[in-house]
Amino acid sequence: MRKIICTAAMLAVLCSALAGCSKKGDASVSSEASTTQPAASATTSAAEDETSETAAPEYHQEGFDYMALVNKREPLPEGWEESLETVHMTNSVGDDVEVEKKAYDAYLELKSELEAEGIYVDLDSARRSIAEQQRIMDDFTETYGADYAAKTVAQPGYSEHHTGLALDLYLIIDGKDVVLNEEMIQYPEIWSVIHSKLADHGFILRYPEGKEHITGYGYEPWHIRYIDDVEKAKEITSKGMTFEEYLGIITDGRPAVDCGSSELFSEEELNEAAVQVKCSFADFDRCVLTKLRYAGDEKNNADDLKLAKEYGRNDEYTQVIAFLADFTASENSNRFEAGEYKDYPCWLARTDSDGWEIVIWGGMTE
Numbered sequence: 001m002r003k004i005i006c007t008a009a010m011l012a013v014l015c016s017a018l019a020g021c022s023k024k025g026d027a028s029v030s031s032e033a034s035t036t037q038p039a040a041s042a043t044t045s046a047a048e049d050e051t052s053e054t055a056a057p058e059y060h061q062e063g064f065d066y067m068a069l070v071n072k073r074e075p076l077p078e079g080w081e082e083s084l085e086t087v088h089m090t091n092s093v094g095d096d097v098e099v100e101k102k103a104y105d106a107y108l109e110l111k112s113e114l115e116a117e118g119i120y121v122d123l124d125s126a127r128r129s130i131a132e133q134q135r136i137m138d139d140f141t142e143t144y145g146a147d148y149a150a151k152t153v154a155q156p157g158y159s160e161h162h163t164g165l166a167l168d169l170y171l172i173i174d175g176k177d178v179v180l181n182e183e184m185i186q187y188p189e190i191w192s193v194i195h196s197k198l199a200d201h202g203f204i205l206r207y208p209e210g211k212e213h214i215t216g217y218g219y220e221p222w223h224i225r226y227i228d229d230v231e232k233a234k235e236i237t238s239k240g241m242t243f244e245e246y247l248g249i250i251t252d253g254r255p256a257v258d259c260g261s262s263e264l265f266s267e268e269e270l271n272e273a274a275v276q277v278k279c280s281f282a283d284f285d286r287c288v289l290t291k292l293r294y295a296g297d298e299k300n301n302a303d304d305l306k307l308a309k310e311y312g313r314n315d316e317y318t319q320v321i322a323f324l325a326d327f328t329a330s331e332n333s334n335r336f337e338a339g340e341y342k343d344y345p346c347w348l349a350r351t352d353s354d355g356w357e358i359v360i361w362g363g364m365t366e
Ligand SMILES: [Zn+2]
Pocket: 020, 021, 022, 032, 161, 166, 167, 168, 222, 223, 224
């Protein structure tokens, strides 16, 4: 029974929470905490490419397709669960893990290649059914209310883990299981070796660092995706692309992030908050975020904190901040009226023990 412990320094739970990979036995389901976003995103050129999205994807096929895209916007294709063939394995901590057959064979090859270099991994989780996800959602709704559940649990049908092709690895170091996200993240050199071998076995790193505005998830070094095509995996990897970009669903119009100057928060803390905003944006249909600006320390005041507690229904919040976003919403956006938005506020708050989470988009008023 593992728990994800979120520390203010690393977390970003919400992002992943919406998500993908819930750890077994983790009641909070919020799944993978992601890590600190490096300052890189603050220095990228937003200008060079307009992000565009194509509608009506062609890649949804009936039955089984190893290249199927499942993300916060694209559900598991129809008929998938009926055509999925899986195997069960027991990992080093005794959990049963279900994996798509071919993906498991490829994983075993990857694993033995890593072992030859003294790197030991195991499978934390892989396939999770829609029904299982729905049960988690129902439990959360009953216990915490629908708002909180929607904010914390991945929508059933929209987790890549439903495919059986998404694998969460953990590390075994000196014979010890390293399964907590915040511990695993302490071994960047090991992950880098692991990542360098993925493509040879038909895997890609699904949620790369700095791409949360595209994938909707913070960096998850442990979450790999089998696509059953070594050449394509090599191309995706060598070009530093996300799966979404490779499939032409979205291009990388990186939002520029300006953390400004703050006396209260480090750039790292503000970047963690910015990652949340970018992740959340990747979940909005036909909205392209171009700029994100820290609204300033003055927003962290008693009045706004009081409002954040009310809006976020969380009395534990101790800090509140706002980011101002510039973005374009196209027709049929699922979130905003079509138009150009400038300095649109997004409020985030955190408790002493957890990281930033989005409280509300737009104004907060009494
Ligand atoms: Zn995962």
